[in-house]
Amino acid sequence: MIRTLLLDLDGTLVNTVPDLTAALNRLMWSRELAGFTQPETASMVGDGVARLVERAFVARARRPDPGAVSDFSADYGAHAAVESRPYPGVIAGLRVLIEEGWRLGVCTNKPEAAARSLLTGLGLDSCFGAIGGGDSFPVRKPDPRHLLATLEAVGGCHQRAVMGGDHANDVAAASGAGLPCIFAAWGYGPPEMAQGAAAVAQDFTELMAIARRLLG
Helix, strand or coil, rough: CCCCCEECCCCCCCCCCCCCCHHHHHHHHCCCCCCCCCHHHHCCCCCHHHHHHHHHHHCCCCCCCHHHHHHHHCCCCCCCCCCCCCCCHHHHHHHHHHHHCCCEEEEEECCCCHHHHHHHHHHCHHCCEEEECCCCCEEEECCCHHHHHHHHHHCHHHHHHHEEEECCHHHHHHHCCCCEEEEEECCCCCCHHCCCEEEECCCCCHHHHHHHHCCC
């Protein structure tokens, strides 16, 4: 049976914080509010664009205005791959997995259009059979149905699939879906978010080795 690896995007496949921070700061400055450092932005990532924008405004003792999310989305979508880069080992690793016959899918809370724009800009879009964005289905992580819908879209089998991600949402969604989750320790989530994961990987090469071991 074909093996499937579902992967989170931000903080797992790609370090997107530089471009997220730049777009977020342009939004804040346009509202005459102070911007954020990259570590501060990283701490707010993981639950989709609307939550990122909401957290940013709350940090400045404000509520987002009606156009804030759409303004951020349009700006970020046009600049998603300026400074964002795949983590070490990702490009070569994806190619190896494809050669081994794995089916690969992205399951992210980032809007699907932004995810596709980013992956296309980095030349990674052809590696994935499906991209399940935060707005691709009626639900999103940590709801396990987000993973299961992405798994179905990529043509994978539940008994031969594993999830990799750097956030508690990835672990919770995989657990609810009955899939093992490999926590990406190099990402944005603090170590305590790994609780409940089947294993913890320190880099993408180790994640691949663990995925092979988990699925035999």
